[in-house]
Amino acid sequence: MRSILAAVSVLALAAACSPTEPAKPAALAPSATAYADLQKLLIEARPGDTIEIGEGRFDFTDGLSLTVDGVTIKGAGQDKTFISFKGQTGAGEGLLITSDNVTVTGFTMEDPKGDGIKSKGADNITYKDLKVIWTGGPLTTNGAYGVYPVESKNVLIDGVTVSGASDAGIYVGQSDNIIVRNSRAEYNVAGIEIENSTNADVHDNVATHNAGGILVFDLPDLPKIGGHSTRIFNNQVVANDTPNFAPPGNIVANVPTGAGVMLMANQNVHVFNNTFDKNQTTHVLIYGYSFEFKDARYNPLPRDFVIRDNTYGEGGNNPQGRLAPLAPALGGSLPAIVWDGVTTYNGKTEEVRIVIREKPEVGFINLGLGVTPIDLTKANPSTTRLPDFEIAEPPAIVLPQDKPAAAKEGT
Amino acid sequence: MDFSRNCLDVLNSLLGAGACRDRRGSVGLPFGRLALAGMAFVLAACSGPGGVRDAVILADDPAPRLSDYGLFSDVSAREPAQGVLPYDLVNALFSDHAAKHRAVYVPKGMAAAYQETGVMDFPVGSVLIKTFAFAPDMREPAKDERYVETRLLIHKADGWVAYPYVWNAEGTEAVYSPVGDKQVIKTISPDGEALTINYSAPNRNQCKECHSLGDDFVPIGPTARNLNHVGPQGVAQLADWEARGILTGLPAVAAAAHSIRSDAPIEDRARAWLDINCAHCHRAGGGASNSGLFLAWNETNPTGWGVHKRPTAAGRGSGDNLFVIEPGHPDESILLHRIESVEPGVAMPELGRSLIDPVGIALVRDWIASMPPVEP
Numbered sequence: 001m002r003s004i005l006a007a008v009s010v011l012a013l014a015a016a017c018s019p020t021e022p023a024k025p026a027a028l029a030p031s032a033t034a035y036a037d038l039q040k041l042l043i044e045a046r047p048g049d050t051i052e053i054g055e056g057r058f059d060f061t062d063g064l065s066l067t068v069d070g071v072t073i074k075g076a077g078q079d080k081t082f083i084s085f086k087g088q089t090g091a092g093e094g095l096l097i098t099s100d101n102v103t104v105t106g107f108t109m110e111d112p113k114g115d116g117i118k119s120k121g122a123d124n125i126t127y128k129d130l131k132v133i134w135t136g137g138p139l140t141t142n143g144a145y146g147v148y149p150v151e152s153k154n155v156l157i158d159g160v161t162v163s164g165a166s167d168a169g170i171y172v173g174q175s176d177n178i179i180v181r182n183s184r185a186e187y188n189v190a191g192i193e194i195e196n197s198t199n200a201d202v203h204d205n206v207a208t209h210n211a212g213g214i215l216v217f218d219l220p221d222l223p224k225i226g227g228h229s230t231r232i233f234n235n236q237v238v239a240n241d242t243p244n245f246a247p248p249g250n251i252v253a254n255v256p257t258g259a260g261v262m263l264m265a266n267q268n269v270h271v272f273n274n275t276f277d278k279n280q281t282t283h284v285l286i287y288g289y290s291f292e293f294k295d296a297r298y299n300p301l302p303r304d305f306v307i308r309d310n311t312y313g314e315g316g317n318n319p320q321g322r323l324a325p326l327a328p329a330l331g332g333s334l335p336a337i338v339w340d341g342v343t344t345y346n347g348k349t350e351e352v353r354i355v356i357r358e359k360p361e362v363g364f365i366n367l368g369l370g371v372t373p374i375d376l377t378k379a380n381p382s383t384t385r386l387p388d389f390e391i392a393e394p395p396a397i398v399l400p401q402d403k404p405a406a407a408k409e410g411t
Numbered sequence: 412m413d414f415s416r417n418c419l420d421v422l423n424s425l426l427g428a429g430a431c432r433d434r435r436g437s438v439g440l441p442f443g444r445l446a447l448a449g450m451a452f453v454l455a456a457c458s459g460p461g462g463v464r465d466a467v468i469l470a471d472d473p474a475p476r477l478s479d480y481g482l483f484s485d486v487s488a489r490e491p492a493q494g495v496l497p498y499d500l501v502n503a504l505f506s507d508h509a510a511k512h513r514a515v516y517v518p519k520g521m522a523a524a525y526q527e528t529g530v531m532d533f534p535v536g537s538v539l540i541k542t543f544a545f546a547p548d549m550r551e552p553a554k555d556e557r558y559v560e561t562r563l564l565i566h567k568a569d570g571w572v573a574y575p576y577v578w579n580a581e582g583t584e585a586v587y588s589p590v591g592d593k594q595v596i597k598t599i600s601p602d603g604e605a606l607t608i609n610y611s612a613p614n615r616n617q618c619k620e621c622h623s624l625g626d627d628f629v630p631i632g633p634t635a636r637n638l639n640h641v642g643p644q645g646v647a648q649l650a651d652w653e654a655r656g657i658l659t660g661l662p663a664v665a666a667a668a669h670s671i672r673s674d675a676p677i678e679d680r681a682r683a684w685l686d687i688n689c690a691h692c693h694r695a696g697g698g699a700s701n702s703g704l705f706l707a708w709n710e711t712n713p714t715g716w717g718v719h720k721r722p723t724a725a726g727r728g729s730g731d732n733l734f735v736i737e738p739g740h741p742d743e744s745i746l747l748h749r750i751e752s753v754e755p756g757v758a759m760p761e762l763g764r765s766l767i768d769p770v771g772i773a774l775v776r777d778w779i780a781s782m783p784p785v786e787p
Contacts, residue, residue, distance in 0.1 A: 144726025
């Protein structure tokens with residue numbers, strides 16, 4: 001008896017003397033109040049905090065948001081933590097992040113009514129090992145973007161899967177210094193899209209069963225225009241064959257079903273060491289912006305592109321979209337690489353350097369359309385490749401949140 | 412005997428400090444010397460018209476109850492305390508037909524500086540108070556009106572913050588609610604339509620979605636243009652603010668917004684509606700800056716406000732339309748489609764309403780219909 005009492009008092013003393021550091025809060029568990037509990041944690045988070053979402057299924061009816069810098073939102077794993085927005089009645093996205101130095105990781109988000117995870121003006125953002133999926137498959141009524149960083153500097157998307165987005169699965173817009181890698185985009189209208197952005201590396205991803213696999217666009221009438229310096233390499237761009245299901249009006253509604261990589265406007269884009277197969281319109285489509293515009297800052301032409309050292313399987317055998325009417329005159333199919341041949345806009349003609357450095361048997365066509373907005377009756381196709389130029393490749397992207405641990409600690 | 416005078420004497424003896432009256436007659440006290448709890452105790456002991464508590468306003472953390480601020484002299488917040496001045500706006504954001512009661516507090520001896528565009532430059536310690544309320548029948552909004560939430564925008568030393576307070580059912584206390592609130596409200600609309608409203612009080616982050624400008628948190632409503640009319644005091648509001656000493660720099664002729672209910676030209680009224688309902692996000696630095704769709708009254712580029720502008724990230728919000736505004740064709744315009752929707756992911760604004768605003772829809776429809784169609 002005495003020894004028990006002694007032990008108890010020792011324990012009590014130990015407890016009293018233990019450092020005042022608060023116990024690590026348990027991961028959030030599914031409950032009737034889980035939404036309010038989680039949103040409260042997000043509101044009251046301090047920089048450096050990790051907010052853990054536990055295993056199980058969370059059914060939320062409103063969007064979540066984070067405005068505190070330096071927070072990690074961490075689930076128990078993509079196959080353990082599921083956050084469903086099937087019954088969402090408010091907000092335009094599942095999770096909105098507007099603060100810097102944030103990491104989101106380790107969960108699957110299902111069926112957001114609008115966008116999945118949006119980060120706006122959020123520098124040094126990391127999306128890692130998570131999924132955003134629309135469980136009903138590719139439907140026009142699905143939300144637009146799966147992961148959606150915009151107006152941000154230093155964006156890392158690593159190990160992310162998006163399925164079913166009615167615009168782009170993985171979309172990076174109006175941002176600078178970007179890596180999208182080790183990710184999977186399937187059954188979206190656009191698999192991965194880099195838009196009005198600068199300095200991006202898109203590598204070691206799989207883009208399959210989208211309407212278009214990987215897109216690099218530059219559009220007028222946005223605050224940031226003049227996209228440039230993107231490298232697309234070591235990707236598997238295969239069997240992009242889901243009929244385009246984008247709601248009309250959206251720019252991606254113009255992506256022909258079965259475009260592997262589609263490059264529109266933009267400058268200094270390098271596509272190399274990718275594997276292309278079974279993309280029914282064509283593997284690489286190079287395009288000018290083909291609508292009227294008034295934005296005096298904007299150049300609608302693709303300039304300084306290099307397409308080299310890719311592997312091409314079958315494709316181009318069933319062209320879709322705006323160019324499809326040209327196919328019969330070309331024998332019913334399109335070659336591996338298609339350029340619209342536009343060099344003139346608003347009365348100005350530019351030398352457009354499109355370098356094709358591929359084996360001789362890799363097909364190429366210059367449609368010779370000349371002027372944007374295009375008129376298909378003006379097509380003047382040619383299979384002659386353009387002259388080769390040395391176009392310096394942009395350096396590899398380095399992100400502050402992506403340094404090896406050793407380097408981070410300075411050891 | 413003047414109760415407040417008596418109370419002041421008690422406080423003076425307790426504090427051993429001189430209290431003073433400012434030029435507006437409200438009581439000022441050196442609260443900075445006191446711990447909050449002690450102060451609350453002293454004031455509670457007085458139980459009279461204690462007045463606004465500047466120390467509570469400027470504290471690091473939100474007070475747990477709305478009444479802690481002393482902004483009102485009754486528990487139901489119908490009677491503003493000394494120095495708290497009701498005001499209203501020429502045009503207001505549509506919030507599911509809620510009535511809104513606004514008031515401003517500027518610390519004694521200070522004044523807001525007039526701004527030609529943008530919100531008045533309120534000094535640190537200022538509070539903008541907005542209470543959302545419903546009556547059983549909004550055709551008679553004052554009858555049996557019930558307060559739902561009161562939002563405080565407080566100008567702290569390091570910037571503005573938003574604190575939402577949700578009222579209890581009895582209307583006797585509003586409690587700080589950082590995670591917001593949802594409730595079902597049944598009422599009859601100003602047009603006589605029976606409504607069941609899924610009303611959302613925003614959480615603190617949602618406050619920021621509308622109130623952000625770049626990295627700053629800013630008020631939206633009290634701009635010169637939107638204050639410049641005869642307010643609830645029955646006099647010209649800006650001149651009244653100047654006469655009360657809470658506004659300086661008022662020019663002889665201040666800008667005024669077109670009331671959406673006036674007989675101003677349709678373009679002016681429609682753009683005034685878009686300005687107060689949309690432009691807090693749809694402007695450079697706002698929450699929707701990346702869209703390039705800028706809906707403030709002073710946007711000069713027609714493409715900027717949507718004429719033949721293609722959507723950026725609308726998704727199914729496009730409603731299968733090609734342009735934000737197709738001149739002459741309201742039903743082919745994404746802008747109208749999105750304000751006519753109540754569906755998340757389509758509806759605009761994204762926050763603050765679960766119903767459509769028939770007034771705004773009529774204005775935007777008529778405005779787009781009045782535009783000459785673009786030649787094919």
